[in-house]
Amino acid sequence: MAAIIDIAPTNASRPRKATSDSLVSRVLIIGTAVGFMGLMFVLPLVVIFQEAFRKGWEGFVEAFDDRATMHAIWLTLKVAAITVPLNTLFGLAAAWCVSRFQFRGKRLLTSLIELPLWVSPIIAGMVYVLLFGAQGLFGPALKEHGIKIIFALPGIVLSTIFVTFTFVARILAPQMEAQGQAEEEAAMTLGANGFQMFWRVTLPKIKWGLLYGIILCNARSMGEFGAVSVVSGHIRNKTNTVPLHIEVLYNEYQFVPAFAVASMLALLALVTLILKTLTTTRRGAA
Amino acid sequence: MSRPRHILPGFKLSLGFTITYLSLLVLFPLSMLVWKATSGGWEHMLATLTQARVIASLKLSFGTAFTAALVNGVFGLLTAWALERYNFPGRRLLDAMVDLPFALPTAVAGIALVTLYAPNGWIGAWLAQHDIKAAYAPLGITIALTFVGFPFVVRTLQPVIADLSMDVEEAAACLGANRWQTLTRIVFPALLPSMLAGMTLAFGRAVGEYGSVVFISGNLPFKTEIAPLLITMRLEEYDYSGAATIGVVMLAASFTILVLSNLLAQWSRKRTGR
Numbered sequence: 001m002a003a004i005i006d007i008a009p010t011n012a013s014r015p016r017k018a019t020s021d022s023l024v025s026r027v028l029i030i031g032t033a034v035g036f037m038g039l040m041f042v043l044p045l046v047v048i049f050q051e052a053f054r055k056g057w058e059g060f061v062e063a064f065d066d067r068a069t070m071h072a073i074w075l076t077l078k079v080a081a082i083t084v085p086l087n088t089l090f091g092l093a094a095a096w097c098v099s100r101f102q103f104r105g106k107r108l109l110t111s112l113i114e115l116p117l118w119v120s121p122i123i124a125g126m127v128y129v130l131l132f133g134a135q136g137l138f139g140p141a142l143k144e145h146g147i148k149i150i151f152a153l154p155g156i157v158l159s160t161i162f163v164t165f166t167f168v169a170r171i172l173a174p175q176m177e178a179q180g181q182a183e184e185e186a187a188m189t190l191g192a193n194g195f196q197m198f199w200r201v202t203l204p205k206i207k208w209g210l211l212y213g214i215i216l217c218n219a220r221s222m223g224e225f226g227a228v229s230v231v232s233g234h235i236r237n238k239t240n241t242v243p244l245h246i247e248v249l250y251n252e253y254q255f256v257p258a259f260a261v262a263s264m265l266a267l268l269a270l271v272t273l274i275l276k277t278l279t280t281t282r283r284g285a286a
Numbered sequence: 287m288s289r290p291r292h293i294l295p296g297f298k299l300s301l302g303f304t305i306t307y308l309s310l311l312v313l314f315p316l317s318m319l320v321w322k323a324t325s326g327g328w329e330h331m332l333a334t335l336t337q338a339r340v341i342a343s344l345k346l347s348f349g350t351a352f353t354a355a356l357v358n359g360v361f362g363l364l365t366a367w368a369l370e371r372y373n374f375p376g377r378r379l380l381d382a383m384v385d386l387p388f389a390l391p392t393a394v395a396g397i398a399l400v401t402l403y404a405p406n407g408w409i410g411a412w413l414a415q416h417d418i419k420a421a422y423a424p425l426g427i428t429i430a431l432t433f434v435g436f437p438f439v440v441r442t443l444q445p446v447i448a449d450l451s452m453d454v455e456e457a458a459a460c461l462g463a464n465r466w467q468t469l470t471r472i473v474f475p476a477l478l479p480s481m482l483a484g485m486t487l488a489f490g491r492a493v494g495e496y497g498s499v500v501f502i503s504g505n506l507p508f509k510t511e512i513a514p515l516l517i518t519m520r521l522e523e524y525d526y527s528g529a530a531t532i533g534v535v536m537l538a539a540s541f542t543i544l545v546l547s548n549l550l551a552q553w554s555r556k557r558t559g560r
Contacts, residue, residue: 021371021465030374033365040433041386043408044398051401090307097300101292109304111544116312118487118540120494121392122514123533127315129521130322130530137318161311185293194295216388223391226496230518243393243497250397250501262394269389276389277382 048266051259063260071237072245072261076222078153079241083160083221088214091168096202098169099176100184110173116165124162125230128155151233156241159227164220168213175209176202208279219272223265319537323530334531339507340516344535347513350424351492354431355485362439362488363481369440370447384441387434392497399430400502422504427512430498435488442484443477446558450476479554483547490543494536 021029053060063069094113098106116124130136132149142149149155183205187197203210225243232239240248242261249258323331334340368374369381387395403410403420413420420426450473458468496514504510513532520529 021469025465026372029364030368030372032361033368034376034380036361036365037380037383039409040429040436041383043402044395044433045386047398047401047408048394090304093300093307094304096296097304100294101297101301103297103301109308111548112308112313113304115316115540115544118490118494118543119316120496120514120517120533120536120540122494122496122517123316123319123537126517126521126529126533127319130318130526131315133526135524135526158311162315165312181294188293188295197295219389219391223394225391225393225396226514229496230521243391246393246397247501258397262391262397265391265394269386269391269394272389273382273385276385277378 045266045270048259048263051255052263054259055256059256060260060263063257066257068236068240068248069245069257069261072240072242075153075156075240076242079156079160080218080221082157083164084214084218087161087164087217087221088168088210090165091170091172091213091217092210094169095172095176098173100181113169114166116162117170119162121159121163121224121226122230125159125227127162128158128231150231151235151239153239155231156228156239159231160221160224163224163227164217167217167220168210171209171213171216172206176206179205208282212276212279215272215275219268222268316537319530319533322527323534326527326531330527331531331534334528335535339511340513340532342508343511343513343516344532346424346427346511347493347536348539350427350512351431351435351489351495353428354435354492355489357428357432358435358439358488359481359485362436362484363443363477366440366443366447370444384437387437392434392495393501395433395498396430396501399426399433399498403429403502421502422506422510424510426502426504427499427510430502431492431495434495434498435492438487438491439481439484442480442487446477446480446554449558476558479550479557483550483554486543486547486550490540490547493539 020026052063055062097103098110098113129150131138132142132155133139134143134150136150149158183201184197187201188194192200223243224241225247228241229244229247232241232244234240234244234248236248242265246258246262246265249255249261365380365384369377369384400421401407403413403426405411405414405419405421407421410421418425420429454472454476455468458472459465463471494514496512496518499512500515503512503515505515513536517529517532517536520526520532
């Protein structure tokens with residue numbers, strides 16, 4: 001414990017540590033933080049649910065009794081089902097080689113893995129249009145063989161992979177680095193093969209971080225808007241994902257259905273945050 | 287140096303897979319963007335970038351993202367400090383909420399923000415009484431960009447504040463500094479590099495943001511049209527090279543931000559001795 005140095009107590013009844021702030025400044029700082037986040041984060045959440053239930057429970061349920069809405073939900077589930085496993089596999093591989101080995105160009109590789117996080121989602125969509133669009137590099141060849149990527153599921157999946165590329169790797173790599181590799185080395189020395197080592201030693205060590213990475217990757221892939229809107233073409237009942245469908249409903253002034261569908265995604269976001277909080281304590285203990 | 291022998295397996299496999307996946311899905315597509323933008327030659331690029339509408343949109347995107355980063359710097363610092371140094375009811379909840387912009391889909395945030403800040407919304411109505419226009423104006427864009435960038439500042443600062451050695455603060459107090467002097471001369475200089483790093487990341491995220499902005503911005507050319515939106519307009523007009531040229535400018539900004547935030551992180555480690 002650090003030594004406690006009392007400064008001469010003035011009006012305060014209790015002496016306070018030299019490294020703690022006065023009650024007034026504490027209240028002011030906490031008040032500012034709570035006020036700012038209440039205004040910026042809590043109020044928008046409240047609005048989403050308030051608008052979703054503007055016409056009561058029936059109005060909320062009615063919003064889902066719609067073919068286009070159900071189709072959008074189904075498409076979004078499909079996109080997430082392809083994107084999340086692929087990016088999880090990549091995240092595991094990337095975190096493994098970055099955290100366990102020293103090699104030339106490692107810093108560059110780490111930076112490049114982070115790059116998609118800083119690229120505009122619009123660019124993430126556009127690059128695939130430039131590649132596979134009608135006037136893109138492979139456009140004519142694809143057309144000849146009757147393969148559709150842009151304005152179809154593959155394009156949506158590709159751009160979603162791009163924007164959710166980083167999450168699993170970014171969460172796992174620092175965690176694995178901090179945990180060290182002594183157990184893995186012990187397992188190998190004792191004669192485990194690579195697969196046994198991964199399955200019995202590494203995976204149990206990283207499971208909570210991995211779980212959070214998967215959940216975050218999933219939430220982002222289900223909610224991606226900008227990148228998908230560039231490649232999807234907004235074809236109703238065909239290429240509209242849930243976020244795109246929300247935009248359509250909103251622009252048609254169907255506010256209750258728009259917010260009802262949006263509230264589902266908001267709920268998913270809240271579940272993600274709760275799971276993050278739960279896994280953080282476990283990740284620290286792991 | 288001789289080549290180190292690895293005890294652990296899977297180096298070639300994991301590195302090979304990582305590089306292949308990265309190249310196919312990110313690097314090759316991004317190089318297409320550069321190729322498409324430059325295919326028309328420098329003059330064509332320059333002609334695109336000097337169009338008044340393009341200049342206006344880039345100015346708006348970079349300007350509002352910059353303002354949002356400044357706002358986030360101030361409130362992010364206070365929030366990170368409160369979360370790390372004080373104990374108060376609801377602290378854990380507040381801490382969890384910081385990540386909301388990561389998890390909440392941008393389109394959902396977009397329609398929620400415009401509903402709040404529209405002239406008939408809860409906050410918009412109050413602002414309208416004071417003749418302030420938020421929705422469909424640059425102010426609204428700045429608010430949306432503040433929303434998306436906030437967690438980057440807080441999450442960059444939190445571990446640095448937690449690791450800040452109390453000894454120096456105690457030493458300062460022993461040597462007769464009052465709390466304000468300690469904070470401004472000892473604590474703040476130690477936090478400054480990571481605060482700037484967080485603000486850089488917030489700026490980087492904000493500059494390319496699309497979903498949460500398009501609903502609140504109003505999308506008027508020359509006035510409230512952000513650069514990512516202009517790119518989608520160009521794409522819809524099949525002006526691929528025009529779209530790619532604006533895209534390359536934004537991509538260059540992304541690279542700069544990545545390099546800058548790495549440099550700031552190094553500076554921070556140097557200052558805090560971690």
